[in-house]
Amino acid sequence: MIKNRKITINKDTIIAILIPLFIVSFFLSLGNGAVKISPVGIIKSVLYDKGSVNYQIIWNVRLPRTIVAALVGISLSLSGAILQGIMRNPLAGPNIIGVSSGGGFFAFIILIVFPHYYYLVPIGAFLGALFATLFIYSLAWKEGVLPTRLVLAGVAVSSLFGAGTNALMTFYPDRVHGVLGFMVGGLSAITWKEVRTILPYVSLGTTLILFLPGKLNILMLGDEVSTGLGLKVEKTRFILIIISSLLAGSAVSVVGLLGFVGLIVPHMVRLFIGSDYRYLLPGTIFFGASVVMICDTLSRILFAPAEIPVGIIMSAFGAPFFLYLLRKKEAV
């Protein structure tokens, strides 16, 4: 009994540590860039000094960018956490298994071929992500999903969508430059418009999934055990796929193909907190938001005044970590 209580407190404590981390990341992101502004300066200028240059920088440039970074971090990480549960596999993530590339390809079609329908990008990205998830899942599923088969199917589907993207770029060379940022995943031209675009989707997906950690926990026990416990397995899995596609698609529609967040964040949170989704999901929300805000801050200050897309920063840290995970898995 005592031992168990200790574990519960530990998990709550970890989430309690993640919340200040989230707040610190938020202020780091608002305060750093071409002009450095202290946290006190940030609050002062936003509340009392609306005519100042600092206010302009924070309110019109950094705040929407920071909010989008947080939202994107939340949605990609949650999407990864859900996919890892559905596939019962810690190597799943929207980027690895090709969900992002599916969303990206559909968004790309709209951006390049039908640019005046730009407002359809989130829906297109969602449908693309959904289509890719179902496609990969059906390819990899044969009496359960094996890690290798999943990664292979994901690689195949990713390269298929990648080929489609390249074909589009060949057909419309004049329009490529405008969407280059989309390819690598960047937050450089974010305004309040993007905040308004994805906020409803992210809020909807996040709210829905926060009702479902119990079902995710049961689903993790395997199809037969969950059936025995009275869970409607196929229906639950389908709803979860829809939610994870909604989240991944909305992130992709605004920042493009941002690598590795969805794989690494839930995996790391799992290492600290464990696999119980009642704790994993809140932990993932705060940690995911913090990671993308910090990486975006780094992307602005590392090579200042030049700015490198946040996707490159994420991949630079993410790829080695992914390799480490693969090696660790082999060792087990």
Add this chain to the structure above:
Amino acid sequence: MAMETRKLEISYGDKHVLKEIDFKVENGQIVTIIGPNGSGKTTLIKALSRYIKAQSGDIYLRGKDIYSIPTKEIAKEMAILPQVKHVSADITIETLVAYGRYPHLRFGQRMGKEDKDIVDWAIERTGLKELRGRYIGQLSGGESQRCWIAMALAQNPRVLILDEPTTYLDISYQLEVLELVRELNQSLGITVIMVLHDLNQAARYSDKIYVLKEGRIRQYGSPEIIIEKRLLEEVFRIEPHIYQDKVNGCPYFIPHKII
């Protein structure tokens, strides 16, 4: 009647796996299904568990058609322990056992005192009290099997279905699991339906045994009727020498050679 099937038929593609199965289990009994590989044992168990759907025929759980009552309602009366189970190594015993309360909770409802008491009781009944805070990854094969039985027990079922509960366990753990199952059957009156590979264990722990052969019920009855020379020769292709286990009061055999 705890469980009953009428004219159950199941096929995978054009392969007919179960044919005209009329299977009956009385309340409070331990009934074991035996048969050679490919005879349809596991398919029958999965059908009873509503994991695979029969092409034709009916299945009744305590008089109710399992296809017409909500799956969560079934889970309040029937618990399943399949062969293939997954659990993250970083889940504690207590957390896993508490998942057994899932069918009793409404959407979004948290566990109340009664649920927690039942979880405590299930942990105690399976002898896991000292280990309850441990992670699943730290347990031995026998302990983790007991843990799954505790989860099933937390469902507070009237019927418990087990698919080869002793597979991959050392002999002492095999007996430990079967003793536990019998103890739960005797003290709580839970009806047990299971598949076992070891015929002598089936004879020792069952009230009634079903023998499946090529998708049909070949024989049904008490262990004395099943552990019989001609039946074993015909179904399992072995020549047995049959003895009486005086300590446990059941027949047992030694396979002398393959026919």
